[in-house]
Amino acid sequence: MTVEELPTTEARRLLPVLREIADEVGPRAGAEGRVADYIPALSEVDPTAFGLAVAGVDGEVLGVGESRTPFSIQSVSKAFSLALALGADAEALWRRVGREPSGNPFNSLVQLEQEDGIPRNPFINAGALVVTDHLLTTTGDARGAVLELLRAESGNPRVDFDASVARSEAARGDRNAALAHFMASYGNLRNPVADVLEHYFWQCSIAMSCEDLAAAGLFLARHGLRGDGSRLLDRSAAKRINSIMLTCGAYDAAGEFAFRVGLPGKSGVGGGILAVVPGRCTLCVWSPALDRHGNSVAGVEALDRFTTLTGLSVF
Ligand code: DON
Numbered sequence: 001m002t003v004e005e006l007p008t009t010e011a012r013r014l015l016p017v018l019r020e021i022a023d024e025v026g027p028r029a030g031a032e033g034r035v036a037d038y039i040p041a042l043s044e045v046d047p048t049a050f051g052l053a054v055a056g057v058d059g060e061v062l063g064v065g066e067s068r069t070p071f072s073i074q075s076v077s078k079a080f081s082l083a084l085a086l087g088a089d090a091e092a093l094w095r096r097v098g099r100e101p102s103g104n105p106f107n108s109l110v111q112l113e114q115e116d117g118i119p120r121n122p123f124i125n126a127g128a129l130v131v132t133d134h135l136l137t138t139t140g141d142a143r144g145a146v147l148e149l150l151r152a153e154s155g156n157p158r159v160d161f162d163a164s165v166a167r168s169e170a171a172r173g174d175r176n177a178a179l180a181h182f183m184a185s186y187g188n189l190r191n192p193v194a195d196v197l198e199h200y201f202w203q204c205s206i207a208m209s210c211e212d213l214a215a216a217g218l219f220l221a222r223h224g225l226r227g228d229g230s231r232l233l234d235r236s237a238a239k240r241i242n243s244i245m246l247t248c249g250a251y252d253a254a255g256e257f258a259f260r261v262g263l264p265g266k267s268g269v270g271g272g273i274l275a276v277v278p279g280r281c282t283l284c285v286w287s288p289a290l291d292r293h294g295n296s297v298a299g300v301e302a303l304d305r306f307t308t309l310t311g312l313s314v315f
Contacts, residue, residue, distance in 0.1 A: 009058055010281050015062050018052050025298050026064075029049065032298075035290065038172060040171075042168075045071070045288045047288050049271075049286065050065045051064070051210040051285070052067060052283070052284070052285045053067040053209075053210035053284050055214035055218050056281045057218060057222050057281060061211045061214055063211045068210075070209050071209070071272055073204070073208060073213060073268050073270055075267060075269065077146055078123050079217070079249075082131050085138070086240075087138075088139075089134075093130075096188055098119065098121055099244055100121060101120070102119075103252055104252055106251040106293075112179065116186055117182065119183070125176055129176065129196055129197075129200055132199050132203065133189045137191060143199045147159070147161065150208060152227070154216040163205070215282075217274045220242055220282065221277060221281055222238075223239070245266050249265045250273075250295050251293055253291070260300060261303045262315045263314060264276045271299060273295070275303050
Protein backbone atom coordinates (compact mmCIF):
# COMPACT_ATOMS: atom_id res chain seq x y z
CA MET A 1 0.00 0.00 0.00
CA THR A 2 1.43 3.43 -0.89
CA VAL A 3 1.06 6.47 1.36
CA GLU A 4 -1.54 7.90 -1.06
CA GLU A 5 -3.80 4.89 -0.43
CA LEU A 6 -3.83 5.41 3.35
CA PRO A 7 -6.40 7.77 4.96
CA THR A 8 -5.60 11.40 4.17
CA THR A 9 -3.70 13.43 6.75
CA GLU A 10 -2.21 16.90 6.41
CA ALA A 11 1.22 15.53 5.46
CA ARG A 12 -0.23 13.11 2.89
CA ARG A 13 -2.44 15.80 1.43
CA LEU A 14 0.59 18.05 0.96
CA LEU A 15 3.00 15.40 -0.36
CA PRO A 16 2.13 15.92 -4.06
CA VAL A 17 2.90 19.65 -3.67
CA LEU A 18 6.24 18.80 -2.11
CA ARG A 19 7.00 16.49 -5.04
CA GLU A 20 6.15 19.22 -7.52
CA ILE A 21 8.43 21.68 -5.70
CA ALA A 22 11.27 19.15 -5.51
CA ASP A 23 10.94 18.46 -9.25
CA GLU A 24 11.12 22.17 -10.08
CA VAL A 25 13.51 23.57 -7.48
CA GLY A 26 15.64 20.51 -6.64
CA PRO A 27 17.52 20.31 -9.96
CA ARG A 28 18.57 23.97 -9.66
CA ALA A 29 19.87 23.65 -6.09
CA GLY A 30 23.44 24.93 -5.94
CA ALA A 31 23.21 26.82 -9.25
CA GLU A 32 22.95 30.06 -7.31
CA GLY A 33 24.53 30.96 -3.97
CA ARG A 34 27.51 29.61 -2.07
CA VAL A 35 27.97 27.25 0.88
CA ALA A 36 29.12 28.88 4.13
CA ASP A 37 32.89 28.78 4.31
CA TYR A 38 33.59 30.90 7.38
CA ILE A 39 32.97 27.66 9.32
CA PRO A 40 35.49 25.43 7.49
CA ALA A 41 33.64 22.14 8.15
CA LEU A 42 30.51 23.51 6.44
CA SER A 43 32.38 24.30 3.23
CA GLU A 44 32.71 20.57 2.53
CA VAL A 45 28.95 20.04 2.09
CA ASP A 46 27.52 19.30 -1.40
CA PRO A 47 25.92 22.58 -2.61
CA THR A 48 23.47 20.72 -4.88
CA ALA A 49 21.75 18.80 -2.05
CA PHE A 50 18.02 19.42 -1.63
CA GLY A 51 15.53 17.99 0.85
CA LEU A 52 12.05 19.03 1.92
CA ALA A 53 9.76 17.63 4.62
CA VAL A 54 6.33 18.41 6.03
CA ALA A 55 5.02 17.43 9.46
CA GLY A 56 1.31 17.65 10.22
CA VAL A 57 0.12 18.61 13.70
CA ASP A 58 -1.02 15.00 14.08
CA GLY A 59 2.69 14.09 14.02
CA GLU A 60 2.93 12.44 10.63
CA VAL A 61 6.08 13.44 8.73
CA LEU A 62 6.78 12.93 5.03
CA GLY A 63 9.59 14.16 2.86
CA VAL A 64 11.03 14.35 -0.62
CA GLY A 65 14.60 14.51 -1.95
CA GLU A 66 17.31 14.27 0.70
CA SER A 67 14.84 14.78 3.53
CA ARG A 68 16.48 12.10 5.68
CA THR A 69 20.07 13.33 5.35
CA PRO A 70 21.40 14.97 8.52
CA PHE A 71 22.79 18.51 8.09
CA SER A 72 24.17 21.15 10.43
CA ILE A 73 21.17 23.02 11.81
CA GLN A 74 23.23 26.07 12.92
CA SER A 75 20.92 29.01 13.66
CA VAL A 76 17.73 26.98 13.33
CA SER A 77 18.70 25.80 16.83
CA LYS A 78 18.01 29.35 18.06
CA ALA A 79 14.24 28.84 17.83
CA PHE A 80 14.58 25.86 20.19
CA SER A 81 16.96 27.52 22.66
CA LEU A 82 14.61 30.50 22.82
CA ALA A 83 11.66 28.19 23.52
CA LEU A 84 13.55 26.60 26.41
CA ALA A 85 14.84 29.92 27.71
CA LEU A 86 11.33 31.40 27.82
CA GLY A 87 10.29 28.54 30.08
CA ALA A 88 12.18 30.07 33.04
CA ASP A 89 12.07 33.77 33.97
CA ALA A 90 11.10 35.09 30.54
CA GLU A 91 10.74 38.65 31.84
CA ALA A 92 14.37 38.67 32.96
CA LEU A 93 15.42 37.50 29.50
CA TRP A 94 13.41 40.22 27.76
CA ARG A 95 15.25 42.87 29.80
CA ARG A 96 18.48 41.64 28.22
CA VAL A 97 17.45 41.13 24.58
CA GLY A 98 15.00 42.98 22.31
CA ARG A 99 12.55 41.78 19.69
CA GLU A 100 13.00 44.16 16.78
CA PRO A 101 14.47 43.21 13.41
CA SER A 102 18.07 44.39 13.25
CA GLY A 103 18.32 45.21 9.54
CA ASN A 104 21.97 44.17 9.89
CA PRO A 105 23.86 40.94 9.15
CA PHE A 106 23.43 38.17 11.74
CA ASN A 107 26.96 38.61 13.11
CA SER A 108 27.10 42.41 13.06
CA LEU A 109 28.69 44.34 15.94
CA VAL A 110 27.61 47.90 15.13
CA GLN A 111 24.23 48.13 16.90
CA LEU A 112 25.55 46.62 20.11
CA GLU A 113 27.58 49.68 21.00
CA GLN A 114 24.82 52.09 20.03
CA GLU A 115 22.30 50.12 22.11
CA ASP A 116 24.30 49.52 25.31
CA GLY A 117 25.10 45.86 24.79
CA ILE A 118 21.43 44.81 24.41
CA PRO A 119 21.03 42.81 21.17
CA ARG A 120 18.09 43.69 18.94
CA ASN A 121 16.55 40.20 18.94
CA PRO A 122 17.21 36.59 20.06
CA PHE A 123 18.06 35.33 16.56
CA ILE A 124 21.04 37.48 15.60
CA ASN A 125 24.20 35.93 17.02
CA ALA A 126 24.53 38.45 19.88
CA GLY A 127 20.93 37.78 20.95
CA ALA A 128 21.37 34.02 20.71
CA LEU A 129 24.46 34.28 22.94
CA VAL A 130 22.35 36.05 25.58
CA VAL A 131 19.70 33.31 25.26
CA THR A 132 22.41 30.64 25.68
CA ASP A 133 23.74 32.49 28.72
CA HIS A 134 20.24 32.61 30.26
CA LEU A 135 19.71 28.91 29.55
CA LEU A 136 23.10 28.08 31.02
CA THR A 137 22.10 29.84 34.24
CA THR A 138 18.65 28.23 34.44
CA THR A 139 19.62 24.67 33.40
CA GLY A 140 23.37 24.35 34.00
CA ASP A 141 23.67 22.71 30.55
CA ALA A 142 22.35 24.85 27.70
CA ARG A 143 23.60 22.68 24.84
CA GLY A 144 22.39 19.51 26.57
CA ALA A 145 18.93 21.00 27.09
CA VAL A 146 18.63 21.91 23.41
CA LEU A 147 19.84 18.46 22.29
CA GLU A 148 17.41 16.73 24.65
CA LEU A 149 14.47 18.78 23.33
CA LEU A 150 15.41 18.06 19.71
CA ARG A 151 15.78 14.33 20.37
CA ALA A 152 12.50 14.11 22.24
CA GLU A 153 10.41 16.10 19.75
CA SER A 154 11.93 14.52 16.64
CA GLY A 155 11.55 11.08 18.21
CA ASN A 156 15.06 10.33 16.97
CA PRO A 157 17.57 9.46 19.70
CA ARG A 158 20.41 9.51 17.14
CA VAL A 159 20.19 13.29 16.72
CA ASP A 160 23.55 14.52 18.02
CA PHE A 161 26.23 17.19 18.09
CA ASP A 162 28.77 17.18 15.27
CA ALA A 163 32.05 17.62 17.11
CA SER A 164 33.99 18.46 13.95
CA VAL A 165 31.61 21.33 13.12
CA ALA A 166 31.65 22.62 16.71
CA ARG A 167 35.46 22.58 16.85
CA SER A 168 35.73 24.07 13.39
CA GLU A 169 33.51 26.98 14.39
CA ALA A 170 35.31 27.47 17.71
CA ALA A 171 38.64 27.62 15.87
CA ARG A 172 37.28 30.47 13.73
CA GLY A 173 35.02 31.95 16.40
CA ASP A 174 36.62 35.38 16.73
CA ARG A 175 33.54 37.27 15.62
CA ASN A 176 31.22 35.54 18.10
CA ALA A 177 33.88 35.88 20.81
CA ALA A 178 34.02 39.62 20.09
CA LEU A 179 30.23 39.88 20.41
CA ALA A 180 30.27 37.95 23.68
CA HIS A 181 33.12 39.94 25.23
CA PHE A 182 31.51 43.19 24.17
CA MET A 183 28.21 42.24 25.84
CA ALA A 184 30.10 41.07 28.93
CA SER A 185 31.67 44.53 29.14
CA TYR A 186 28.11 45.91 29.46
CA GLY A 187 27.28 43.33 32.13
CA ASN A 188 24.92 41.48 29.79
CA LEU A 189 26.41 38.00 30.30
CA ARG A 190 26.12 36.14 33.61
CA ASN A 191 28.47 33.24 32.82
CA PRO A 192 32.11 33.25 31.66
CA VAL A 193 32.42 34.16 27.98
CA ALA A 194 34.27 30.91 27.21
CA ASP A 195 31.42 28.81 28.64
CA VAL A 196 28.71 30.72 26.76
CA LEU A 197 30.62 30.37 23.47
CA GLU A 198 31.23 26.68 24.02
CA HIS A 199 27.53 25.95 24.61
CA TYR A 200 26.52 28.16 21.67
CA PHE A 201 28.92 26.51 19.18
CA TRP A 202 27.89 23.00 20.21
CA GLN A 203 24.20 23.87 20.05
CA CYS A 204 24.70 25.19 16.50
CA SER A 205 26.60 22.04 15.50
CA ILE A 206 23.64 19.69 16.04
CA ALA A 207 23.06 17.56 12.94
CA MET A 208 19.60 16.33 11.97
CA SER A 209 17.49 15.83 8.88
CA CYS A 210 14.57 17.82 7.41
CA GLU A 211 12.17 15.14 8.65
CA ASP A 212 13.63 15.29 12.18
CA LEU A 213 13.59 19.07 12.29
CA ALA A 214 10.06 19.41 10.90
CA ALA A 215 8.85 17.00 13.60
CA ALA A 216 10.85 18.74 16.33
CA GLY A 217 9.34 22.13 15.44
CA LEU A 218 5.74 20.94 15.68
CA PHE A 219 5.22 22.51 19.13
CA LEU A 220 5.31 25.86 17.30
CA ALA A 221 2.43 24.76 15.04
CA ARG A 222 0.60 23.22 18.02
CA HIS A 223 0.54 26.49 20.00
CA GLY A 224 3.12 25.21 22.49
CA LEU A 225 2.12 21.53 22.89
CA ARG A 226 4.80 18.84 22.67
CA GLY A 227 4.41 15.53 20.88
CA ASP A 228 3.38 13.75 24.11
CA GLY A 229 0.58 16.29 24.70
CA SER A 230 2.40 18.09 27.54
CA ARG A 231 2.98 21.82 27.33
CA LEU A 232 6.41 23.25 26.47
CA LEU A 233 5.12 26.81 26.16
CA ASP A 234 1.88 28.60 26.84
CA ARG A 235 -0.06 29.76 23.79
CA SER A 236 1.16 33.31 24.12
CA ALA A 237 4.85 32.31 24.26
CA ALA A 238 4.41 30.08 21.18
CA LYS A 239 2.78 33.00 19.36
CA ARG A 240 5.67 35.25 20.36
CA ILE A 241 8.33 32.86 19.04
CA ASN A 242 6.45 32.53 15.74
CA SER A 243 6.17 36.33 15.57
CA ILE A 244 9.90 36.79 16.09
CA MET A 245 10.59 34.10 13.48
CA LEU A 246 8.48 36.07 11.02
CA THR A 247 10.13 39.41 11.76
CA CYS A 248 13.72 38.34 12.53
CA GLY A 249 14.19 34.68 11.48
CA ALA A 250 15.94 35.49 8.21
CA TYR A 251 18.04 38.39 9.59
CA ASP A 252 18.48 41.35 7.24
CA ALA A 253 16.40 39.49 4.64
CA ALA A 254 13.46 38.93 7.03
CA GLY A 255 11.33 41.44 5.13
CA GLU A 256 12.02 39.70 1.82
CA PHE A 257 11.32 36.30 3.42
CA ALA A 258 7.98 37.52 4.81
CA PHE A 259 7.15 39.09 1.44
CA ARG A 260 7.87 35.92 -0.51
CA VAL A 261 6.90 33.18 1.94
CA GLY A 262 4.51 34.73 4.46
CA LEU A 263 5.32 32.25 7.23
CA PRO A 264 7.36 32.31 10.43
CA GLY A 265 10.72 30.81 9.49
CA LYS A 266 14.16 30.27 10.95
CA SER A 267 17.17 29.81 8.73
CA GLY A 268 20.68 28.55 9.41
CA VAL A 269 23.98 28.79 7.53
CA GLY A 270 23.96 25.00 7.14
CA GLY A 271 21.25 25.68 4.53
CA GLY A 272 18.23 24.61 6.57
CA ILE A 273 15.02 26.59 7.09
CA LEU A 274 12.22 25.61 9.47
CA ALA A 275 8.84 27.22 8.64
CA VAL A 276 5.60 27.07 10.61
CA VAL A 277 1.97 27.10 9.47
CA PRO A 278 0.31 27.64 12.88
CA GLY A 279 -2.41 25.09 13.62
CA ARG A 280 -1.56 23.03 10.52
CA CYS A 281 1.99 21.89 9.92
CA THR A 282 5.69 22.64 9.85
CA LEU A 283 8.02 22.48 6.86
CA CYS A 284 11.75 22.01 6.81
CA VAL A 285 13.83 22.55 3.70
CA TRP A 286 17.56 22.04 3.28
CA SER A 287 19.85 23.16 0.49
CA PRO A 288 23.33 24.39 1.46
CA ALA A 289 24.00 27.13 -1.12
CA LEU A 290 23.28 30.49 0.60
CA ASP A 291 22.50 34.00 -0.53
CA ARG A 292 24.55 36.92 0.79
CA HIS A 293 22.34 37.17 3.89
CA GLY A 294 23.06 33.55 4.88
CA ASN A 295 19.71 32.09 3.81
CA SER A 296 19.37 29.02 1.55
CA VAL A 297 18.60 30.14 -2.03
CA ALA A 298 16.72 26.99 -3.02
CA GLY A 299 15.18 26.78 0.45
CA VAL A 300 13.53 30.20 0.22
CA GLU A 301 12.46 29.42 -3.34
CA ALA A 302 10.85 26.13 -2.24
CA LEU A 303 8.93 27.77 0.61
CA ASP A 304 7.87 30.63 -1.68
CA ARG A 305 6.42 28.05 -4.07
CA PHE A 306 4.79 26.11 -1.25
CA THR A 307 2.76 29.06 0.02
CA THR A 308 1.94 30.17 -3.53
CA LEU A 309 0.74 26.71 -4.59
CA THR A 310 -1.21 25.89 -1.40
CA GLY A 311 -2.32 29.32 -0.17
CA LEU A 312 -1.15 28.19 3.28
CA SER A 313 0.42 31.25 4.86
CA VAL A 314 -0.37 33.31 7.94
CA PHE A 315 -1.90 36.02 5.71
O1 DON B 1 27.41 31.75 14.91
C1 DON B 1 27.41 31.50 13.71
O2 DON B 1 27.91 32.24 12.90
C2 DON B 1 26.79 30.18 13.27
N1 DON B 1 27.00 29.17 14.26
C3 DON B 1 25.32 30.31 13.05
C4 DON B 1 24.95 31.43 12.11
C5 DON B 1 23.74 31.15 11.31
O3 DON B 1 23.32 30.03 11.11
C6 DON B 1 23.13 32.32 10.68
N2 DON B 1 22.14 31.88 9.73
N3 DON B 1 21.75 32.17 8.73
